[in-house]
Amino acid sequence: MVEPRTHWLARPRTIRWIWIAFAGVLLLTLIPSLFIEQHEHFGLEGSFGFYAWFGLVTCAAMVVGAKVLGMFLKRPDDYYDD
Template sequence: MAENTDEIKHISPKAGRGLVANEYGADCPRIEVPELHDGKPHWLVRQGTIKILWWVFSGILALTVIAQFFVHVHEYFSIDGWFGFYAIYGFVSCLGMVVFAKLLGVLLKRPDTYYDDL
């Protein structure tokens, strides 16, 4: 993109809801930030809440693995009858998707100046 602010084209007021590009990035829509209640951030972004949620979700995941002691699993192959197989399978599958996405990102990545070179 153009580094000089004089080279930026002005857009019609209807296109940007009344915004006029008079500086770099001025035509980008802005997100309203909610006001803080009593000077504290939202409860979902507080450090204490995040720690509690990690413990709760980890406990739920542990309970689903422990439930295999009480629920009979009908195995189709010998490996899926192992204790905790589905938890391990889910973790390995998720890990594989993340690694695949990272590798795909390396292959599809373009330099920051990709559109400037066209």
């Protein structure tokens, strides 16, 4: 049983449901791509679910890129303190 003090949003059961719902919504956004032709201006964005995969890939690239830059740029937050 879940502790009664835990907020309903923080329960593992709820979180599992949120993930399932999120996956459902993601699939839902892909469905219109089967019917709607995105205006093709620059070639690539005519591909299936362009915005979905492009968002996913570029975000992953930005997170990893930031991580790598962070190795060089990060300093303890009292770095500038006298």
